[in-house]
Amino acid sequence: MTEQATFDVPEKEPWKDKDTLQGLYHGDDLNQSEIAAYFRDEGHEVSASNISYWMSKFEIETTHSDYEEGRETDETVEKCVRDECEDEPPGPNRICDSCLDEVREKQRIAQMEAREQEARRSEEWGNYQ
Secondary structure, eight states: OOOOOOOOOOSSSGGGOHHHHHIIIIISOOOHHHHHHHHHHTTOOOOHHHHHHHHHHTTOOOGGGOGGGTOOOOHHHHHHHTTOOOSSOOOTTSSOHHHHHHHHHHHHHHHHHHHHHHHHHHHHHHHHO
16 A cells, blocks of 8 residues: 555545545545544544545546456456346446345455454454553
8 A cells, every 4th residue: 555645534424525536536546445544543533434435526537447468357347337137227437226235245344354354453452452
């Protein structure tokens, strides 16, 4: 991960600032779950869904709208983007709601696993002090 950029961020609910979200997502190359974790580390109660909502509201380009440029993608999304998904027609981001839900569930599970791993690291670190 690259060094994080510094922004003039509103103290209350900083994830509602377009420039901040763009900087973290595109500048620091954090995904939406990592952005939410960044703000939680700063003491805010925010979820990846909140980040997703505000990025959509600000019309910030995301990987869901950037697949053909070669960014890493989930197999589920690739299937949907290639029109091999038979669930439903793709939405405005070229991915159907069913596939998007599946991807978000995988992201949620990955986020839970990352939190568990971080908790284990913190516990191990505490044992060394």
